[in-house]
Amino acid sequence: MVGNEAFYAKVFMNPLMHFSSFFQGIIFCLVYLRFKSERNSESELRNSFSSRLLEMIVNNAAPRYLLYLIGFFMMTASVIWQTPFVGKASEQS
Amino acid sequence: MIWGITFYFSWFSVISNQPEVDSMMDTMLFNTVSGTVYTVPVFLFCSGFLQTFSFLQKDKEESMFTPAKLMGYTFKKFTRYIPVNAVCLLTVVYIMPYVGSGPIWNNFATLTAPCGSMWWTNILWVNNLYPREFDDKCLPWTWFVPCYVQLSLLLPFILAIYRLPENKVISGVIYAIIGALALYGSFEFAYA
Numbered sequence: 678m679v680g681n682e683a684f685y686a687k688v689f690m691n692p693l694m695h696f697s698s699f700f701q702g703i704i705f706c707l708v709y710l711r712f713k714s715e716r717n718s719e720s721e722l723r724n725s726f727s728s729r730l731l732e733m734i735v736n737n738a739a740p741r742y743l744l745y746l747i748g749f750f751m752m753t754a755s756v757i758w759q760t761p762f763v764g765k766a767s768e769q770s
Numbered sequence: 771m772i773w774g775i776t777f778y779f780s781w782f783s784v785i786s787n788q789p790e791v792d793s794m795m796d797t798m799l800f801n802t803v804s805g806t807v808y809t810v811p812v813f814l815f816c817s818g819f820l821q822t823f824s825f826l827q828k829d830k831e832e833s834m835f836t837p838a839k840l841m842g843y844t845f846k847k848f849t850r851y852i853p854v855n856a857v858c859l860l861t862v863v864y865i866m867p868y869v870g871s872g873p874i875w876n877n878f879a880t881l882t883a884p885c886g887s888m889w890w891t892n893i894l895w896v897n898n899l900y901p902r903e904f905d906d907k908c909l910p911w912t913w914f915v916p917c918y919v920q921l922s923l924l925l926p927f928i929l930a931i932y933r934l935p936e937n938k939v940i941s942g943v944i945y946a947i948i949g950a951l952a953l954y955g956s957f958e959f960a961y962a
Contacts, residue, residue: 686904688960689807690913692920697952698811699921702818703928704945709819710826755808756801763795763804 774806821925840926847922851915859892884908895919
């Protein structure tokens, strides 16, 4: 394992590095709140694209399970991908 | 996460079974340790989600976008964890040196030496940015809390983009630009 304190201190600790994750959390919450407020709306025209998309995922098993599968694949792939970088860090370019 | 971070920090100290640890690193299961770095973005994602939820729930009852409310929010976010942080700081600097002894115990004093002059950076939530060098920072492993506070202080400005324009398409376009720049900035920042 290679300890890179300079990267850790100058890049990883910087909030700019993590802003995109925080921002994605905000956006997902706004989408969720819109979905929540429009879910029981009488008029279909008042439904936004994000609400209709979430409604479609909630009510249809096929896209829902496909998304579960993609999520599981991405998590597993990220774990497998990083193994050589951790095990033989000095050999990586 | 605590387990993984503890592992990382003890890595740089004395490990008696170094060859065993080296062989462990080649295994897939070791990723449960090294993968803990990925929990930070996940925590910040959850933090952004929950803080937005809480902020907009309060905004429903009475507008949060008034100078008084925004100042109150900023003050609360800034001061909320200061007492806990101060207790941790005082414990590490003034109590911990007296609770142990041994041939490598002086490492502890070296590790906490920057706190003598840089303690204020922890109280003002800037110790993740200043000083720049890892060894000059006071308790560098506490960087997550100032990072969280700094990002939280940006929240009202980001939500104002959604809340204030009548036409939400404008908000969507601005968010798309911010999102793209943030993602590009993260990669550029990390790999430059």
